Amino acid sequence: MEDKQEILNIAKNCLNCKHKPCQNACPMKTRVPEFIAKIKEEKFDKAYDILLENNTFSNICSTICPQEQQCEGSCVRGIKGEPMPIGRLERFVNDWAKENNYIYKMEEKKEILNKNVAIIGSGPAGISCAIELAKMGIKSVIFEKDEKLGGILRYGIPDFRLNKDTLEHILESAKSMGIEMRTNVEFGKDISLKELQEKYDAVFLGIGAETPSTYKLSDEDYPSIYKSDYFLKKYNEKDYINNLGTTVVIGGGNVAMDCARTAVKMGAKKTYVLYRRARENMPARDIEIEEAIEDGVEFNYTTKVIKAFGENNKLTQIECIKTVVEERKSG
Numbered sequence: 001m002e003d004k005q006e007i008l009n010i011a012k013n014c015l016n017c018k019h020k021p022c023q024n025a026c027p028m029k030t031r032v033p034e035f036i037a038k039i040k041e042e043k044f045d046k047a048y049d050i051l052l053e054n055n056t057f058s059n060i061c062s063t064i065c066p067q068e069q070q071c072e073g074s075c076v077r078g079i080k081g082e083p084m085p086i087g088r089l090e091r092f093v094n095d096w097a098k099e100n101n102y103i104y105k106m107e108e109k110k111e112i113l114n115k116n117v118a119i120i121g122s123g124p125a126g127i128s129c130a131i132e133l134a135k136m137g138i139k140s141v142i143f144e145k146d147e148k149l150g151g152i153l154r155y156g157i158p159d160f161r162l163n164k165d166t167l168e169h170i171l172e173s174a175k176s177m178g179i180e181m182r183t184n185v186e187f188g189k190d191i192s193l194k195e196l197q198e199k200y201d202a203v204f205l206g207i208g209a210e211t212p213s214t215y216k217l218s219d220e221d222y223p224s225i226y227k228s229d230y231f232l233k234k235y236n237e238k239d240y241i242n243n244l245g246t247t248v249v250i251g252g253g254n255v256a257m258d259c260a261r262t263a264v265k266m267g268a269k270k271t272y273v274l275y276r277r278a279r280e281n282m283p284a285r286d287i288e289i290e291e292a293i294e295d296g297v298e299f300n301y302t303t304k305v306i307k308a309f310g311e312n313n314k315l316t317q318i319e320c321i322k323t324v325v326e327e328r329k330s331g
């Protein structure tokens with residue numbers, strides 16, 4: 001856990017801006033000036049309450065959100081100097097709560113409404129939906145097709161980016177609110193929409209972005225061309241892909257960085273990221289790129305993969321072209 005005095009020194013720089021640009025830039029509308037004000041007063045429990053009241057996933061968001069593009073990217077302090085390190089402050093408050101066994105007590109809804117909702121998917125959308133319904137006194141059942149709960153938080157984000165204990169903690173809190181969770185039940189196969197509509201008052205589909213962005217590299221389907229969701233799931237299930245050899249990851253976003261680092265950890269001989277534009281155009285967070293470089297991943301910018309070739313069902317070569325990044329003309 002970070003040094004308390006250092007955090008207090010940082011927090012006092014917050015200007016408590018009236019128009020809250022940091023808060024408005026947050027997709028969850030985290031009450032940034034308010035929780036920082038509580039840090040200034042050394043009321044870390046109150047800061048934690050403010051964060052959790054608004055967002056069950058505060059701990060996860062403080063770790064994996066691109067703050068530099070959202071809250072920190074809009075911080076007034078950043079106009080002339082460094083923005084407030086909002087993610088770091090949010091992480092500190094979450095670490096403090098963990099270290100001090102402080103639990104946020106959700107407001108109990110005394111009156112339980114006679115309603116029941118079916119939720120498909122136990123990822124962040126499904127869990128958030130179930131918790132918000134529980135706060136309103138509405139019962140829900142989550143149906144998950146996988147063996148374990150968590151969706152992208154469990155199978156899509158590698159453990160070196162998100163500690164799975166954090167997820168378990170959230171799931172336990174949800175269960176303690178009476179939310180029922182059923183695994184190994186696939187929507188459209190084991191249960192249909194019609195069945196659910198007959199049994200429940202409402203159905204919420206929290207199935208996430210199921211189709212990864214991809215393009216065809218070859219007329220043949222080489223088994224060693226993987227889609228990112230499959231690749232990351234294998235790693236997260238500890239069912240490592242053996243003999244990866246030299247591995248090429250196409251793309252420049254955070255998922256590409258996760259795949260590249262995951263390839264290294266699964267034993268790839270050498271891992272390259274091929275990205276069609278320049279480093280400054282990469283959508284991945286700087287920290288993700290830096291950590292990939294630290295892990296030994298090599299980057300080839302302005303490189304577009306055109307075609308893949310192979311022999312005996314094995315990928316042997318890829319054909320690339322060099323690209324030129326042109327400044328977009330305005331006006």
Ligand code: SF4
Nearest residue numbers: 014015017022075076
């Ligand atoms: S914009 Fe920056 S300085 Fe202003 S309230 Fe938000 S965090 Fe504080």
